[in-house]
Amino acid sequence: MKNVKYLFFGLFIFIVIASFILPGYFLPSDILSTLPSFHKEQWIKPKNSLLGDSVFQFEPWRQYTKSRLLHGEFPLWNDQNSKGAAYFANMISSILYPLNIFYYIFPVHVSLYLIHFSKLFFLFLFGFLYFRALLCSKNMSLIGGFFVTFSAFPFVWLQWPQTNVFILFPLLLYITEKILQSRTDTYRWYVLMSIVYCMAIFGGHPETLFHIAAIHFCYIVFRLRNDLRKLLHTLIAITGGFLLGAVQLLPFIEYLFHSYALVERSQIQNDFFLPLKSAVLLVFPFLLGAPHTAFYRPILGTNFQEAIGGYVGIPVLFLGILGGLGFFGKNRIITFWTTTTVILFAVVYKIWPFYLLTQIPVFSVSANQRFTGFMAFGIAVIAVLTLQNLTKEKIIITQKTKKRILYLLAPLGMVLLLAIGLLPLSLEYPSTRESAFIAFLQIHLLALFLSVVTFLFFLWLLVRNKKKISPFILLIPIFLQTVALFWNYNPTTSQQDYYPKTELIRTLQNLPKGSVLEVGNPQLPQNLNLAYDLKHIENYDVLEIKAFKDKFNALFPDKNHWGKVDSVNEKHLRELGIAYVISDYDLRLVRQKIQTDQNKRLPLDSSETKIITDFKPIYSDLREVRIITANFNRENTCLVTISFQKKETKERIAESEIPCTNVNNNMFYSVTFKQAELHPGEEYQLIFQSPNASLDNSIALLGNSMQQPYLELLYEDTMNNAYSLLWSKNSIYLWKVSDVSNMQFNGKANFLIQRPEEKLIETSSQIDQRLHLKQPYYPGWEAKVDGKNTKLLNTNPFVAVDIPKGRHVVSFSYKPLSFYIGIIITLISSFVIFVYFLRNEIKQRDWKPTKVQKQIPWYQHVIVFTVGIGLSIATFTFLVKLFPISFRMPQTTAINWYTLHLYPRQQDYFYFYTSVVYVLSVTLLIWGIWIWKKSK
Amino acid sequence: MEKKQIILFVTESVVILLFLLFIGSGLVVSPFFGGINMIDEGQFGGWIAHMIHGKHLYKDVYAAYGPLYIYPLYGLSKLFGPSVFLIRIVYIILNTFLAVLIARVALRTLRVSFGLEIFALAMLLVVPGFGMRQGMGLLAIILSFYAMKERRLVWSVASGVAIASSFLVSSEIGIFTTITCGLLFIYKLITDEKIQDILRKLYLIVLSVCIIFLLFFLWANGEGWFHAYLQTILDDFQTYSGIALPNGQNFPNALQLMPQSPSVVSWVKFIVSQKLLLYWLFFFYLVTFLFLFVRLALRKSKQTDLLIFLIAVYGFFLSMILIGRYGHFPFTLSPVFIIFAYYLNTLINIFIVSKKRTEKFFSAILIVIICLFSARVISIYRPHFSKVLSLPQAFVSTKNSPKYVGNVTISSSQTKAILTLQNFIDKNTKLTDAVFFFNNEPMMYLLVNRDNPTRYDLPEVAITKEKRLEMLNDLIKNRTRYIIDDTQAWSVDNVSNRQRLPEVYEYMQKVYNKRRLDNFIIYTRKDG
16 A cells, blocks of 8 residues: 555545435434424334434534524524524534534535545544554554544444544644654644644534543653653643634633533533443444344443444454553553553443542543543554554464463353354244344344454464465454444435424424424424524523523423423413423313323233223313323334223223324323213223234333323313414424513514624613513623613523613624634634744745746746636636525615615625635636646 | 935925925815815814814714824814814825825835836825825835834834824724734744844834823823724724615626627726726736735745735725725725836836847736726826816915805805805804704804714714614704705715605604705704
């Protein structure tokens, strides 16, 4: 592999072309079908139900960012969720991350492929560079790049911002090695170090950034401990990186202390570890099934994504262990990574005393279980260095070593035994789901075993015939253990599954804009609303402003197992300015909770099975029965009947039924009864049964260990007219709350401008007044009355201003000081780094133009420039004609030529700047090519 | 430069300056002759009138210009009494002085011949666009160039003072100047071997800027208008960079202006049309950047290239004003004339010295292009040029101007209008009464010597609803007795103030009675 740069270049070109050609969307948006509101007639199991965050949050955020940027607005604030919250300051929005630029430029389906494939590509490239810096051969470095890239962590977190940051880790290690090795051009590596840290900040995952910084700091100290000057300069370069990223970092820090993030984190400290038993997945990843296969149960107290992060494939793990134990030579890098990996393992799996490290501040509120990715990286490094030693150096394998290797291979034999031993079990239950799982497990284990054996065989061949056999042969079994296993982990979906517009969504979009609250089931989870340009009263858990969240929790304390509000009253809805409610039951009814435990599944898997509950009604006119259903990723066509009877006489009173196709997993379902007159105080029985259920075609109810289902009864309340029903279908209701306003003012008040970062309100009143605006109080917001600063009052959680009598214009605008100070720090540090770099670069290089270039007569340059300018103007004009852009008229209260002629002025700026940059670039490019040809 | 050369240079400059002042320059209009420009000259008149009445700039009067632009005139008005003549003569002297100073120093530094110096100076003065704003920016750039070039630290102090002053003349120009000088400092920091010298000079520059701003802060804060000044600056940035700017139209679209017919005449007309000159201007800057890039890349650059680069960058920034306000074309031209003189000097030398025909041919073509552009610009502003020729007659003619006009001959119709209004105001109001002029004619406040009940002398500046309601509330609060609407007044961008200020106009219709007085409509408050 001589021309590696061509390989990487070709690979990138391939990725770009593939992104344009590949069909569908690289986003598991079919997950939406698990929500009752996105229910399909023909339900198909989502390809990977664990990737919800990318669908519910990351993609809607990207869409929101793109939409705002294309309107010429920088999205500092998001007013679509929780009545407003800082948006740019939320690092996860990663607006400035370079790979996200693809999203702003290219069509969505192209950019989704491009962003995620590029992540893997850069991880591969940076891994390769790091191994090269460790003096591995090109082939071995490529293999190392493969180990690093195709381990589990980058795959399972590919759609998360964690990998935005994680892919930069090997690059930082590479730069560190280069700093160690370089003599004359160290300044370049310092500058690059700063830039990479800045990119890591823009990557949008502070936790991973913290993890990287912690491990990288140890690495720097370890590698540069003998050269204190370089060590100091490297630390300064890292500080420079943080200063470069100040524009993102400062607003984030401000946000952190005003948001719910720290509160929430401090409440769940014990969740930041993995149970030790889940370490078995590092060897047998599909032992509990996998979310992208037909089988998966998260029964080890953690989910697949968290637990699998350290998986690198058995051969790599095996090599890593051998190398770590010093079987085939030791060096300092191996020692460092062995120590680091062991410590990380102890931290991740909470092994005493190492886990005490996580009691240190910052560690105590960060997700330490995600150190698994770094652990896997360490194993991969040790494995590659071991392979390098095995294939390059003359290693004599002694009898003792052979024995030890055999001991280590013993577990593999056990795997085989296990695989064979499970066979009779699968024969015993030929038609059940369990036997299918056992068959799946057998294939999995056998595949693992065979690929390990193949790997060992290839390794043996390689060690014996170093020069004849290509080391790339080793990648075949590795491929089977990693890429093949995770092949469809990040699935693609069709265009119709990419944020489909359901009937509910269309109804909401046709209504005047107002905040939506979900009651009961998740129907339009927070942030998903951004994909449909709708407003939601909640925000991604950690993003909410603390005061708002506290108020929300105080007004709506009744939460269900989804973390959703379960009951509401109109006063509180109005207080928060909630205009619409989506619920799974009729809000106008009075509720009676009969049994609320839901820790056991009560299956209805045969026609004989009956679930009976006794109850005493408190009102007479029963309208709905609310239960929780379990329909676990299955297609079921059964029918469930629900009937009432008097307990004593067994007289049947009413009956209703649910088609199983209508119910979702763990969701509430409200069954409607049209005529069910009960006598309060008398005893009744409620009976659930399914006449056509079988083991393969059944659902379950959630209930308690006494076989009583979760049960609520809802009765008619003729007095309640606070809600008007806008739409209803399949136990989903959309309500309008009456008399809701985002403003409170005893006079005339109307919005002139409503942009996320600016609200302009015209008011008129006969007396001095206070204007209340339902927008959270947050640093950076300021108010003006007729252009003059006025005090913004904090009414916790919202804002208000005092307005004198008469006619006025009140403006609320978001101008965060943290952002502007951040920009200044970023600009100053960029300037210093730029000057530092160029000064050194000029000192370093003494470039002189060739004689030919000096001899070119000046008018030839004129001719080339004339051609260049002419050509660039012609092509620019052509492009402008070919891709006309429609600019939106900005919101303004100004009356001038532009507003009277509806001329969006930003288009002049856009065409001016783009044309100047384009003409200069193209002309200089043409001139550059011409001069290059001349000098040849 | 030797001492003798410096004396000669200064003597020449003084002679040129005196000559220009004697004939009167075409910078604005003649100080002795020509109708009053109620808007451009008028705003200075209005501001001075209010300041003399005890009001503070920015706090009580909205002004888009910097304090250093207005306060010298205010001082002289206190001394000599305010008049249109004073406004004209002060700015003509200042502008002509700056033009001579800049053109001569810049072109002497660039080693341009005396003839071409005169060419540049003539262009600067004939085209009515060179003022204190443009001049202060160029001066700061030239001084910064010298500060970096010369060893004496006094240049650094001068540079710092000039940069700070450019800010105080106009915040917009201050930003352009700071960025341009910033580029120079960055370049020096990167390339200069003696970085400590550069840092020392930079320190002095920054220190000088800080001292000037500190002095300004002490003064402005002492008078209580510093905060209002800052607010106005920020407001200006937002206003003029966004869509809510008071005056301006779209940048002419060359594709739409292109003739449909293939006729050569229509194409020539199109190419030399006034609107396409905007494109030509940007084209010249583009060519300058390319030219300098080639020299830098081929290691042929000289120290003077840096000055050309700085002037071009400044000119480019200045030209960006045209996006939205292309009517301000003449105000952006001054840097390009200095660059032209430099190009012409180089090209004429090549044309004379070179023996190669191709070289002669290309230099001739480029000379012709520059001359054609200059000639076309002059032809656009020929009325100003011809006014200068009428100067001797105006100088000796008998003046019978209304109050506050001074020694300026204006048209009889304008005289009549002013007198009518002055009589009306004198008869019906006291000196302490405020009168509101609904049109963009701020000079009227000086001519009738009355205050404005609002902050806006140019009502069109109250562009947003916030400002319009502020204006309305001030009118209500002050119970303004008279509002005057000049039916002959010019509507900026063909958008009248009745359209621009609907809330105020509606209020006028509701609360006031109206009657006609010659060309004016007098709105009188119904309840007295």
